[in-house]
Amino acid sequence: MKDKILIVEDEFIVANDLRIMLTDAGYQVVGIASSVEKARALILAQQPDWILLDIILRGSLTGIDLAWELIGQQLPFLYISANTNQRTLEAVKATQPYGFMVKPFRDTDLLVMLEIAKYRRNVEQGLANANAHTRPASTPHIEGVIGTAGGLAAVMQRIAVVAPAETSVLILGESGTGKERIAHAIHEFSDRSKMPFVVVNCAALPVNLIESELFGHERGAFTGANNRRIGKFEQANGGTIFLDEIGELPQDAQVKLLRVLQEKEIERLGSSQTIKVNVRIIAATNRNLEREVADGSFRLDLYYRLNVFPLVLPPLRNRKEDIPALAMHFTRKYSVACKKMITGITPAVLAQLAAYDWPGNIRELEHLIERSVLTATGIEITKVELPQSAASPVTDPEAKPAGIQTLVEVERAHILSALKACQGRVYGPGGAAELLDVPATTLYSKMKRLGIKQGYV
Numbered sequence: 001m002k003d004k005i006l007i008v009e010d011e012f013i014v015a016n017d018l019r020i021m022l023t024d025a026g027y028q029v030v031g032i033a034s035s036v037e038k039a040r041a042l043i044l045a046q047q048p049d050w051i052l053l054d055i056i057l058r059g060s061l062t063g064i065d066l067a068w069e070l071i072g073q074q075l076p077f078l079y080i081s082a083n084t085n086q087r088t089l090e091a092v093k094a095t096q097p098y099g100f101m102v103k104p105f106r107d108t109d110l111l112v113m114l115e116i117a118k119y120r121r122n123v124e125q126g127l128a129n130a131n132a133h134t135r136p137a138s139t140p141h142i143e144g145v146i147g148t149a150g151g152l153a154a155v156m157q158r159i160a161v162v163a164p165a166e167t168s169v170l171i172l173g174e175s176g177t178g179k180e181r182i183a184h185a186i187h188e189f190s191d192r193s194k195m196p197f198v199v200v201n202c203a204a205l206p207v208n209l210i211e212s213e214l215f216g217h218e219r220g221a222f223t224g225a226n227n228r229r230i231g232k233f234e235q236a237n238g239g240t241i242f243l244d245e246i247g248e249l250p251q252d253a254q255v256k257l258l259r260v261l262q263e264k265e266i267e268r269l270g271s272s273q274t275i276k277v278n279v280r281i282i283a284a285t286n287r288n289l290e291r292e293v294a295d296g297s298f299r300l301d302l303y304y305r306l307n308v309f310p311l312v313l314p315p316l317r318n319r320k321e322d323i324p325a326l327a328m329h330f331t332r333k334y335s336v337a338c339k340k341m342i343t344g345i346t347p348a349v350l351a352q353l354a355a356y357d358w359p360g361n362i363r364e365l366e367h368l369i370e371r372s373v374l375t376a377t378g379i380e381i382t383k384v385e386l387p388q389s390a391a392s393p394v395t396d397p398e399a400k401p402a403g404i405q406t407l408v409e410v411e412r413a414h415i416l417s418a419l420k421a422c423q424g425r426v427y428g429p430g431g432a433a434e435l436l437d438v439p440a441t442t443l444y445s446k447m448k449r450l451g452i453k454q455g456y457v
């Protein structure tokens with residue numbers, strides 16, 4: 001089957017030439033987008049296999065911004081750009097593209113780059129499949145929800161499975177792992193997306209008000225009930241209700257919730273009339289519900305009803321692969337909100353973020369980036385203020401910035417390339433010792449120390 005390619009390029013003539021050339025070479029060009037917004041729509045509609053990305057595009061977002069979203073969706077991309085200044089290249093490198101072609105280029109150069117990229121992608125996917133036989137090839141894109149390979153990607157695939165169904169979902173995870181965001185995503189992905197999404201935080205309500213909040217009350221139902229009140233279930237009719245901190249629900253309310261799940265009907269407090277409701281329930285908790293069932297504070301029958309499709313959100317410390325994409329997502333979000341032009345995060349800061357344990361999970365990361373965007377003076381985030389106990393690259397020798405080699409690694413690579421240039425010859429005219437301008441004995445001892453055998457290259 002032909003590989004589908006989306007061209008993201010704002011110069012129409014360049015894009016059109018590319019289209020003709022790629023079509024002639026046997027690719028299927030599924031669209032040309034001149035801005036990130038148009039690219040997003042085409043990606044959703046056409047599901048391309050590859051994206052060719054120009055950097056400067058129409059609108060405020062660049063190809064690099066889109067690249068970070070593509071990482072979240074596990075979509076492979078290559079840059080085609082005339083922009084080669086050092087800062088841009090640093091930002092490009094951080095997105096780990098499958099290739100970069102400087103404009104203008106020859107057709108054959110681009111086709112070769114694509115061939116190599118396809119080969120690399122196949123090898124990587126082969127490895128990924130060998131590691132996880134059941135993992136489907138691609139992850140659904142949910143606007144504003146970041147989850148990269150090895151990170152939240154598996155959860156995202158489960159979301160795609162459950163969202164269109166009517167099933168109740170139970171989301172489990174520590175505070176700040178994104179339970180509410182994911183519940184919203186399930187709603188957005190369902191047939192109910194045009195109907196209300198109603199959030200109830202069961203922990204934030206006084207116990208005596210929970211039932212009236214959820215199911216409503218008639219005037220005079222209890223002291224102080226001066227008017228009829230429509231409860232959250234009625235407000236959510238046709239849509240989804242998200243019951244956060246479900247473990248906090250008192251026993252009486254649990255019985256009534258069970259009834260909604262079984263009979264799909266409610267009664268307002270102070271009324272004996274039943275009202276039919278059509279509401280999908282998504283519940284969440286950061287507690288261990290099984291333990292609550294065991295000690296009798298949570299009803300077993302309700303637990304079974306809710307636990308039809310559990311989704312466990314891993315803590316951020318267990319999915320550090322997601323940190324760079326999340327951090328960039330929040331950087332973009334807050335630089336727009338603060339009307340600043342922050343386009344990146346330095347590798348040293350990314351390393352610091354990776355070394356930290358994130359007890360407050362994504363919410364903590366979001367707040368940190370928000371503060372850092374506010375205080376940043378240049379176009380990059382160059383420092384972050386993590387809590388004192390956090391490991392920093394300065395104090396933690398393990399945490400070296402991504403992409404920075406140690407001196408030993410550099411020395412080893414340098415010697416190897418010199419040996420290669422001299423076809424493995426060390427000693428004498430045209431040998432690596434002469435090339436490196438060191439005595440041959442010195443080079444031999446360095447090779448021994450670095451584990452480089454003669455004839456290695």
Ligand SMILES: Nc1ncnc2c1ncn2[C@@H]1O[C@H](COP(=O)(O)OP(=O)(O)OP(=O)(O)O)[C@@H](O)[C@H]1O
Nearest residue numbers: 144145146147174175176177178179180181362363
């Ligand atoms: N995968 C994600 N991608 C991008 N942003 C996310 C993601 N998950 C969560 N967020 C953001 O992180 C913040 C915290 O998420 P959320 O409120 O959903 O967490 P929670 O688990 O419901 O927390 P709590 O248990 O304290 O209620 C929100 O601003 C949310 O938009």
